[in-house]
Amino acid sequence: MGIKLGIDIGGSTTKIVGTDGDKCIGMLQVKAADQITSLYGAIGKFLRSSQLHPNKILGMDEVESIYLTGVGASFVDEQIYGIKTHKANEFDAIGRGALMFTGLSKALVVSMGTGTALVKVVEEKAEHIVTAEHLGGTGIGGGTIVGLSSQLLGKSDVDAVIALAEKGSLKKVDLTVGDIFGKEVKSLPSHLTAANFGKIESTVSEPDIALGILNMVFETVGMMAVLALKNDNLSDVVITGNLATFPQAKIVFDKFSELTGLNFIIPENALFATAMGAIPNHR
Secondary structure, three states: OOOEEEEOOOOEEEEEEEOOEEEEEOOOOOOOOOOHHHHHHHHHHHHHHHOOOOOOOOOOHHHHEEEOOOOOHHHHHOOOHHOOOEEEOOOHHHHHHHHHHHOOOOEEEEEEOEEEEEEEEEEEEEOOOEEEEEEEEEEEOOHHHHHHHHHHOOOOHHHHHHHOOOOOOOOOOOEHHHHHHHHEEOOOOOOEEOOOOOOOOOOOHHHHHHHHHHHHHHHHHHHHHHOOOOOOOOOOEEEEHHHHHHHHHHHHHHHHHHHOEEEEEEEOOOOHHHHHOOOOOOO
């Protein structure tokens, strides 16, 4: 059985996962100036660094098939290096990858990349049929963080923004329920955000602003998930995509779990869930 590659070509990065039978042999991410360069660069780098053969550069003849998904997949019409190349529906890939990485049979999947997509996914275990339904999404996501950070902080490097935010506080940035009412309100803890960036003070620092940007994005996405499940019996929310790896994401979504009773989950290797889900027949 040959190697299968699942490749998620996003707006700013390309994620690649390789499998040999039921075994994952490696995962990696590549950034490039354009999506085609990123795609071919990811394949070359993956073949050089496969976990299955760490001391060997894999050859193209060992790759059986390639499965593309993500916004950048629409730019690829050729068979890559002469290998059978298929395109996977992005929402199906988002759903399958989330179930694979969590072991769940149904969930709301929140895929956080440049923007954010919400996908309801259900697996009929007896038939191994996965049904994914795109519920909608929001333009709030990684693009928001980069854009606002560039204008407000003069920083467009996401890692620099994350590091800056770790030193910040929201006390001089966000207006809370407690700030408005001065006490607890029924069903509304005083620490809840009433208005993101609604309490900017003259002494606010760059780390405070950086944290405020991240907090706003994650709180908006979290509330979108809560509202999406308002009339649904699903209780598991799986967070995947680039932003799922931010340390601030876990803090915010843990608070959502406590407040709403929903189970917000950030699986290990959440960054690669869609790339894994692009490869069929893993469940």
